[in-house]
Amino acid sequence: MKRQFIFAVILFGSVVLVSAQQTIFNVPTTDVLDRGNVYFELDASFKTNDQNAFRKFSSFVPRIVVGVGGNVEVGLNVTGNIQPGADPTTLVPTVKWKFYQNKKKDTALIAGTNLYIPVRNRSYNLGTYSYLAVSKTIDKTRLTAGGYVASKNVFASDAVRSGGQFGFEQTVNSKFSIAADWITGRHASGYFTPGVIYKPHPKATAYLGYSIGNADAAKGNHLFEFSYNFD
Numbered sequence: 246m247k248r249q250f251i252f253a254v255i256l257f258g259s260v261v262l263v264s265a266q267q268t269i270f271n272v273p274t275t276d277v278l279d280r281g282n283v284y285f286e287l288d289a290s291f292k293t294n295d296q297n298a299f300r301k302f303s304s305f306v307p308r309i310v311v312g313v314g315g316n317v318e319v320g321l322n323v324t325g326n327i328q329p330g331a332d333p334t335t336l337v338p339t340v341k342w343k344f345y346q347n348k349k350k351d352t353a354l355i356a357g358t359n360l361y362i363p364v365r366n367r368s369y370n371l372g373t374y375s376y377l378a379v380s381k382t383i384d385k386t387r388l389t390a391g392g393y394v395a396s397k398n399v400f401a402s403d404a405v406r407s408g409g410q411f412g413f414e415q416t417v418n419s420k421f422s423i424a425a426d427w428i429t430g431r432h433a434s435g436y437f438t439p440g441v442i443y444k445p446h447p448k449a450t451a452y453l454g455y456s457i458g459n460a461d462a463a464k465g466n467h468l469f470e471f472s473y474n475f476d
Contacts, residue, residue: 267284267286267310268426269389269412269413269414269424269425269426269438270424270425270426270436270438270440270452270454270456271426271428271434271436271438271456272378272389272410272411272412272426272427272428273341273355273357273376273378273410274380274389274412275343275353275354275355275378275379275380275389276343277312277316277317277318277341277342277343277355278310278311278312278318279312279314280312280313280314280315281312282311282312283309283310283311283312284309284310284311284320285307285308285309285310286307286308286309286310287305287306287307287308288304288305288306288307288308304324304325304326305326306322306323306324306326307322307323308320308321308322308323309321310339316342316343316344316346317340317341317342317343318340318341319338319339319340320338320339320340320341321336321337321338321339322336322337322339322359323335323336323337324337324361325363325365325366331365331366332365332366333363333365333366333367333368334363334364334365334366335361335362335363335364336361336362336364337359337360337361337362338359338360338362339357339358339359339360340357340358341355341356341357342355342356342357343355344356350381351381351382351383352379352380352381352382353379353380354377354378354379355376355377355378355379355380355391356375356376356377357375357376358373358374358375358376359373359374359375360372360373361373361374361399368398368402369397369398372395372396372397372398372399373395373396373399374393374394374395374396374399374400375393375394375395376391376392376393376394376410377391377392377393378390378391378392378410379391380412385415385416385417386413386414386415386416387412387413387414388412388413389410389411389412389413389414389426390409390410390411390412391409391410391411392407392408392409392410393407393408393409393410393428394406394407395407395432395434400430400432400433400434400435401432401433404432406430406432407430408428408429408430408435409427409428409429410426410427410428410429411426411427412424412425412426412427413425413426414442419444420443420444420445421441421442421443421444422441422442423439423440423441423442424439424440424441424442424452424454425437425438425439425440425454426438429459430459431459431460432459432460435458435459435460436456436457436458436459437456437457437458437459438454438455438456438457439454439455440452440453440454440455441453441454
């Protein structure tokens with residue numbers, strides 16, 4: 246099983262950071278940005294020679310998301326910026342729609358799609374990752390469950406992949422939450438990630454998690470994330 250250590254720091258965000266969290270660790274939440282709000286995130290992944298040392302910088306993924314109204318948000322990720330090696334740079338436009346919400350029952354439903362458009366060192370021409378999910382909040386606990394399908398070459402070479410994706414968030418107090426998410430399947434995005442979320446300040450949030458992949462236990466990498474909310 247592949248292992249991955251995730252450290253995410255979110256600084257200078259607005260209150261939107263809590264009410265419109267974009268993902269738990271890897272699995273999308275049912276939150277959607279309000280119209281006019283903008284979210285920026287920067288992910289940097291580092292490979293390791295062993296469990297105690299960093300190796301060379303591995304990848305760099307900027308991400309921006311904008312609320313467009315009507316419970317819809319759109320975004321753009323730039324993936325495949327890998328060092329060392331040839332960059333398979335890929336533009337990934339995204340859209341997420343919260344098409345149902347019952348505030349009395351604390352239930353919401355979302356649908357989303359990511360479109361993969363390789364622009365450098367292409368091994369395929371176009372791909373998609375689409376998902377459908379529901380969340381239910383009970384007191385201080387939010388549960389998320391749904392399914393996904395990824396076209397050929399997005400999660401695995403020359404293969405379509407589908408499965409489930411699940412999330413758990415438990416508020417401990419105003420500063421700490423416990424969280425976990427899981428994307429099923431033996432492929433590049435198949436991880437189970439438990440961790441904690443820490444809010445040292447109303448406008449700052451830090452994520453700390455440890456990801457265990459569904460395959461390739463001997464391989465792993467470290468991931469640093471930085472995000473910023475504009476409103």
